[in-house]
Amino acid sequence: MFPFSFEWIWDAGHMVFHGGLWYALNIIGIGITYCIIKAAVDTIKGKGSHDHH
Amino acid sequence: MKHEQQHNPPMKYGMAIDLDKCTGCGACMVACMSENNVPFKTDESNKLDSITWIRVYKLTNGKSFPDTDICYLPRPCQHCEGHGGHSPCVSVCPATATDYSHETGIVSQIYTRCFGCRYCMAACPYHARYFNWWDPVWPDGMEKYLSPNVSPRMRGVVEKCSFCFHRYQQAKNKAYLNGERRVPEAAYQTACTQACPAGAIVFGDLNNPEHKVHQIVQPDPHNGNRSKNPRAFRLLERLGTNTKVYYLSSREWVRRAGDNYLAHETTGHVSKPHH
Amino acid sequence: MDSALIPKGVKRCPLWQFLLGLGIVGVVLAWGVYAMLLCWFKGLNQTNMNDYYGFALWIWADLAVIAVGGGAFFSGLLKYIIGKDELKYIINYAVLIGFICYSSALLILAIDIGQPLRGWFIFWHANVHSMLTEVAFCLSCYFSVLTIEYIPLILENRQIDRVPFFHNLSHNMHETMAVFAATGAFLSFFHQGSLGGVAGVLFGRPFSFREGLLIWPWTFFLFTWSAAAYGPCFTLLITWITEKVTRKKLVKDNVVELLAKISGWMIFTYTIAKIFDTTRWANITAPGLGQTLADFYTGTAMYGYWILFAEIVLGGLVPAIILISAPLRKNPVWRVTAIILAVMGVSLNRWVMVLQVMAVPVMPFDKWALYYPSWQEVATTILPVAYGIILIMISYRYLPIFPQEAELNPIDDEPAVVAEINTPADLEPAQA
Numbered sequence: 001m002f003p004f005s006f007e008w009i010w011d012a013g014h015m016v017f018h019g020g021l022w023y024a025l026n027i028i029g030i031g032i033t034y035c036i037i038k039a040a041v042d043t044i045k046g047k048g049s050h051d052h053h
Numbered sequence: 054m055k056h057e058q059q060h061n062p063p064m065k066y067g068m069a070i071d072l073d074k075c076t077g078c079g080a081c082m083v084a085c086m087s088e089n090n091v092p093f094k095t096d097e098s099n100k101l102d103s104i105t106w107i108r109v110y111k112l113t114n115g116k117s118f119p120d121t122d123i124c125y126l127p128r129p130c131q132h133c134e135g136h137g138g139h140s141p142c143v144s145v146c147p148a149t150a151t152d153y154s155h156e157t158g159i160v161s162q163i164y165t166r167c168f169g170c171r172y173c174m175a176a177c178p179y180h181a182r183y184f185n186w187w188d189p190v191w192p193d194g195m196e197k198y199l200s201p202n203v204s205p206r207m208r209g210v211v212e213k214c215s216f217c218f219h220r221y222q223q224a225k226n227k228a229y230l231n232g233e234r235r236v237p238e239a240a241y242q243t244a245c246t247q248a249c250p251a252g253a254i255v256f257g258d259l260n261n262p263e264h265k266v267h268q269i270v271q272p273d274p275h276n277g278n279r280s281k282n283p284r285a286f287r288l289l290e291r292l293g294t295n296t297k298v299y300y301l302s303s304r305e306w307v308r309r310a311g312d313n314y315l316a317h318e319t320t321g322h323v324s325k326p327h328h
Numbered sequence: 329m330d331s332a333l334i335p336k337g338v339k340r341c342p343l344w345q346f347l348l349g350l351g352i353v354g355v356v357l358a359w360g361v362y363a364m365l366l367c368w369f370k371g372l373n374q375t376n377m378n379d380y381y382g383f384a385l386w387i388w389a390d391l392a393v394i395a396v397g398g399g400a401f402f403s404g405l406l407k408y409i410i411g412k413d414e415l416k417y418i419i420n421y422a423v424l425i426g427f428i429c430y431s432s433a434l435l436i437l438a439i440d441i442g443q444p445l446r447g448w449f450i451f452w453h454a455n456v457h458s459m460l461t462e463v464a465f466c467l468s469c470y471f472s473v474l475t476i477e478y479i480p481l482i483l484e485n486r487q488i489d490r491v492p493f494f495h496n497l498s499h500n501m502h503e504t505m506a507v508f509a510a511t512g513a514f515l516s517f518f519h520q521g522s523l524g525g526v527a528g529v530l531f532g533r534p535f536s537f538r539e540g541l542l543i544w545p546w547t548f549f550l551f552t553w554s555a556a557a558y559g560p561c562f563t564l565l566i567t568w569i570t571e572k573v574t575r576k577k578l579v580k581d582n583v584v585e586l587l588a589k590i591s592g593w594m595i596f597t598y599t600i601a602k603i604f605d606t607t608r609w610a611n612i613t614a615p616g617l618g619q620t621l622a623d624f625y626t627g628t629a630m631y632g633y634w635i636l637f638a639e640i641v642l643g644g645l646v647p648a649i650i651l652i653s654a655p656l657r658k659n660p661v662w663r664v665t666a667i668i669l670a671v672m673g674v675s676l677n678r679w680v681m682v683l684q685v686m687a688v689p690v691m692p693f694d695k696w697a698l699y700y701p702s703w704q705e706v707a708t709t710i711l712p713v714a715y716g717i718i719l720i721m722i723s724y725r726y727l728p729i730f731p732q733e734a735e736l737n738p739i740d741d742e743p744a745v746v747a748e749i750n751t752p753a754d755l756e757p758a759q760a
Contacts, residue, residue, distance in 0.1 A: 001451050007149045017456040020518070024469050027511050031504055032476055039497035048495035101378035101697065112693045126693070141532040147460035148449040168449045169372070169442020171382030172460050178532035178690035184382060184442065186373040208371045209442025289690060291618055292532055310692050313534075313618030 061235060065134075065158035066216055067259040067297030068246070069269045069285070070127055072307055074253035077125030081107050084248030085129075088217060090205045092189030104183040106130070106214040107245050114306045124307045127254070129245065130181040130214035131288060131296035132160045134278070141294060142173035142182065151211075158259070158297055159216050167210040174211060178289055182213045216256075217243040238264050259297060270299045286311045286321065333487055333726045337734035340725050353717045360711025363704040367439050374704040380697035381686050386440045389709045391523055391678035393429040393436075394467070395551070396671060398559030400426020400474060401509075401516035405556075406590065408509035417583045420729045421570075422563045423477045428719055430471045432712030437464075439708055457543075459525035466519030473512040476501065481727050517552050524551025527681045534617040535624050536685040538609060546605050547681070553601065557594030558674035560587045561647070561667045568664055570724065576737050578730040585657055588667070592651025595670060599644035606640065624688055627696045631684050639680060643673015 001018075008014065042048060085091065085107045097103045107129040114122045133140035138153035140160055150166035151173055153159075174182040188208040191199070199205065202219040206212050224241040228234075238257050246256040257264035259272050271281035277295060280286070284301045286308045287294075302308055309320040329343045340346070366374050377384045403422040407415040415422075438444055450464045483489060483498035501508075521544065527536035528545025538545040564587060571578050610621050625633045650656045650666035657663055687696055701709075723729055 001454050005453060007453060007455075013456045017454075017462070021465050021469070024511055024515055027507065028469065028472055028476070031507050031511075032501075035497060035500040035504055038500045039493055042496040042500070043493045046492075048492040048499070099378075101380055102373075110693055135531075141530065145458050145460065145526075145529065147455055147458040147464060148446075148453045149455040150449070150453070166449060166453060167443070168446035170440070170450070170460060171442070172458070172526070174379060174382035175686065176530050176532055180379060180691075180694070183379050184372070186378075187371065207443075208373075211442075289532070291616075292534070292690075294532060313623070313690075313692055315615055315618060315620065318618070 062260065063155055063158070064261065065259040065297060066221075066241075066257070067132065067158065067266060067270070067299065068129070068243075069255045069266050069299045069301060071253045071255075072124050072126055072300050072302040073304070074251045075109075075125045075127060075249075076251055077109055077111065078250065079109055080248045080250055081127050081245035081254065082109060084244040085214070088200060088203070088244035089215070090189075090199045090203045091212075092185065092187070092191075092205070094187065102184075102186050104185070104212065106181075106183070106212075108180075112307065112310050122304070122306070124302065124304070124310070126300065126310075127245070128179060128181065128288070129243075129298060130160060130216075131179050131294065131298045132158060132216060133294040133296050134158060135293065135295050141176040141178065145172045145176045147172065157218075157221065159218055159221070160213075161215060161218065162211065162213055164204060164206050164210050164212065169209040169211065171211060178292060178294070182211050184211050185209060220244075235261075269301070272299075284308075289313070330726075333485060335486060335726070335728040335734075337739060338728075338737065339739060346721065346725060350718060350721060353714050353721070356710060357714040357718065360707045360714060363707035364435075364439055364711060366704055367708060368444060372440075372442055374702060376699055376702040376705065378697075378699065381683075381699040383682050383686055384699055385683075385701040385705045385709055386436050388679050388682045389712075390433045390436050390440070391682060392675045393433050393712065394520065394523060395555045395674050395678055396559055396562035397426045397429025397433070398516065398520060398555030399561075399563035400429075400477070400559070401470070401512050402556040402559050402594075403563065403587070404477070404505075404509035405513040408506040409513065412586065412590075414583050414586055417730070417732050418563065418567065418579050418587060420481055420727075420731070421567055421579075422560075423474060423481070424720065424723055424729060425563055425566050425716075427471075427474045427478045428712070428716040430467065430474055432716065433467065434471060435712060435715075436708070459522045459529055462522035463519050463526065466515045466522065470512055470515040470519060473508050473515065476508050477505065477512070480505075481723070481729065484728050485726050516555070520552040520555040521548040524548045524681070527685055530685070533685055533688070533690060534614050534619045535688040536681060537613065537617070538605065539613060550598070550602060550605060553594070553598045554674055554677065557591060557598045558670050560591040561595075561670040561674075564588060564591070565664075565667045565671055566720075568667070570720065574724070576733065578733050578736065580732055580736065581658075583732075584663075588651050588657050588663055589654075591670070592648050592657065592666070595644060596648035596652060599640060599648055602640060602644065606636070624684075627688070628698065630698060631687060631696075635676065635680060635684070639673055639676045643669055643676055647673065 002008070082105055086093065086105070089106060091104050091106060094103060107127050110126045110128060112124045112126055114120070116122070134153065135141065135144070138155060140153050143151050143153045143160060147170060148166055148168055150163045150168070152161045152163070154161060169184065171184055174184060185206050185208050189205055202223070220243065221236065221241050224236045227240060228236045243256050246254040255266045255269055257266035259267055259270060261267055269282060270285055272278045273281050279290070280299050282301065284303055285299045287296045287299055288311050290312055300311060305320055314320065334340050375384070399422045403415055403419050406412040407419050438447060441447055450461060454461045454465070480498040480501040483494045488494050489498065524547035525545055528538040528540065528547030531537050536547070538547050540546045540548060564584060567579055567584070614620060614624070625631060625636065647666035647670040650662050687698060689695055
């Protein structure tokens with residue numbers, strides 16, 4: 001999974017597979033982090049403090 | 054070690070098993086179990102969940118007396134090379150727990166790495182791979198007779214014939230200490246080979262013209278390592294598994310039993326695998 | 329008692345009835361958990377699997393739930409990427425069903441491996457050339473996407489939503505959902521495909537082996553396609569069952585019919601591709617390896633030609649034609665029949681690609697091997713079903729899963745009187 005695992009090889013297979021994997025993981029990670037931070041900022045700004053329903 | 058390996062051409066350990074000599078005595082199976090600490094159960098009658106690294110199959114020609122004929126076929130792991138080491142099991146193992154050695158041609162199984170998904174078993178058409186459904190239980194006192202050179206396996210991992218790889222390691226060490234560049238043929242022989250009273254099994258380096266197995270098999274590297282010996286065949290050769298266990302028989306029906314043929318195809322003449 | 333947690337404008341059964349239902353399903357769940365613990369502590373000797381059947385009921389269940397769970401990614405793709413906005417009325421449920429399916433699949437995998445404590449080796453020591461590695465990575469990643477898609481729904485619970493931070497978080501997650509849906513579709517494409525690849529790459533098994541494109545056998549594409557095609561049918565099936573159990577209309581017909589129509593065309597095109605694949609395999613691939621259809625379908629009564637017919641015609645062409653045809657699709661009886669046939673069809677396909685692969689002998693002197701599961705295997709396979717029912721019960725009761733429910737089931741101002749006249753006595757309106 002990581003280049004320091006001893007079976008890691010810098011070949012096309014590893015680069016394509018892990019490239020895709022880390023790309024997806026990063027999007028998920030950045031996406032959820034953005035949502036959480038924006039929610040915190042919005043809350044500090046006072047948004048959503050009343051019942052919308 | 055890597056530096057040293059570069060000086061030696063790669064080896065390709067393999068077998069030639071003469072089915073016309075095999076009597077089906079089962080000595081190879083016993084020797085293998087003893088040599089490799091293969092666990093067994095109190096009741097071994099269910100062959101679907103008991104472990105036999107080398108298993109002797111009984112084949113018949115399906116004819117009635119007086120034309121009936123039988124043949125015993127010992128089946129160790131075939132140590133498939135596939136195309137460039139792409140053997141059926143090695144290519145599918147998700148955790149790199151089985152490996153094809155380009156140094157020896159041996160397909161290894163790393164027990165401590167295997168997590169027991171059994172994908173390799175599904176991939177192997179020879180049923181040469183076995184799962185440890187139970188933890189091994191040795192009869193009282195028997196643990197003293199276990200080989201110290203082979204690690205026993207725990208429940209939940211796959212195991213299979215290793216061509217007695219520990220013997221190769223010992224022979225290699227000895228050869229190094231003796232200043233020899235290569236492991237001599239006699240220094241590395243599998244337990245089944247040595248146990249066979251009929252001398253039906255010949256083991257050695259298929260790449261080395263000095264080895265008996267090479268002389269018998271005469272593998273043709275330009276033709277997918279097929280044997281040039283008209284008596285020789287490999288199990289399920291047309292699947293493209295490119296095995297290193299060759300079988301010999303003068304009986305046509307035995308050679309035909311080694312592979313799947315369409316009704317109109319003649320034994321030994323099949324189209325080239327297309328992958 | 330729990331009325332403060334129930335969404336506004338909808339009715340739910342009394343708490344005692346809900347708890348009784350939970351208790352009954354909980355007993356089944358406990359039975360499954362017991363079997364699971366037996367497998368973990370005593371090992372896989374608790375199963376009837378053997379060295380011929382290293383893959384068995386569990387792997388089939390895994391493949392089947394992932395196939396039918398494909399409704400989540402495909403509905404998400406249709407709604408967020410292709411822009412079929414009507415699907416917003418069913419997407420919540422598709423996500424919940426997907427979440428259940430994928431968590432179940434991961435649980436079954438955790439039981440299925442011989443050394444569960446080493447399960448992480450599949451990630452750590454990954455062999456990138458193995459289809460199973462791709463499955464494990466994409467499955468786990470996609471499960472995290474489904475979790476992200478399910479969380480906003482939880483946050484919409486009336487009480488949780490009152491907390492400003494959670495309200496904002498839910499809002500923001502909705503806003504960015506297209507990104508997650510796209511990532512989910514990307515991951516689904518690969519893990520659904522890899523699951524097909526698992527069988528397709530087995531060049532030692534002519535029954536399952538297929539040629540393909542680059543490193544991907546044709547089964548790779550067929551599995552992705554079939555998951556997208558059949559997944560929505562499962563979403564519709566569970567929606568229909570939920571409507572029957574709750575005795576309420578929860579999703580409007582136009583939404584159901586849209587999804588059914590798309591699913592019908594997908595199943596139709598998939599089945600055509602499957603027929604091409606089967607024809608090529610039967611006439612070129614398998615004979616090239618020395619085997620014929622007769623070798624695969626005449627060895628034992630269980631795996632006769634009927635299975636091929638059942639999969640392709642009964643589970644493929646028939647539901648496809650029903651769902652494509654507007655008059656049949658609009659008729660609830662035909663529609664539900666087609667949906668049930670479709671779900672059975674895709675499950676049968678997954679069965680064939682796991683169990684029959686194991687059953688067919690490859691060495692000419694080998695024999696057919698048949699297998700029946702042990703009770704531990706059956707119990708651990710039913711376990712996710714019980715878990716799914718419980719999660720649906722809880723989610724349905726406390727979360728606004730069906731946006732059209734309130735509109736389709738209006739509550740009058742005098743609920744007590746209406747309840748006596750129009751609704752069964754066991755349903756009472758939530759105390760808003």
